[in-house]
Amino acid sequence: MADEFHADLEQSEKLLNDVDRVLHALDAGTYGSCEACGEPIDQQRLDADPCATTCVAHPQLSEQPSL
Numbered sequence: 417m418a419d420e421f422h423a424d425l426e427q428s429e430k431l432l433n434d435v436d437r438v439l440h441a442l443d444a445g446t447y448g449s450c451e452a453c454g455e456p457i458d459q460q461r462l463d464a465d466p467c468a469t470t471c472v473a474h475p476q477l478s479e480q481p482s483l
């Protein structure tokens with residue numbers, strides 16, 4: 417039960433981070449461009465994941481496992 421709650425919290429935190437990145441990108445006018453290379457992100461990718469801030473060639477930075 418406690419583990420589940422913790423997982424929910426982590427999920428919410430990740431979502432908040434994603435939304436924050438998107439808001440910043442919109443603010444800076446870079447939404448839809450890859451954070452890593454600056455190339456336009458595929459529209460299909462954005463449709464599938466509106467929070468995507470990197471192109472297909474670059475893994476979502478926030479999804480990289482923290483070691």
Ligand SMILES: [Zn+2]
Nearest residue numbers: 450453471474
């Ligand atoms: Zn890229």
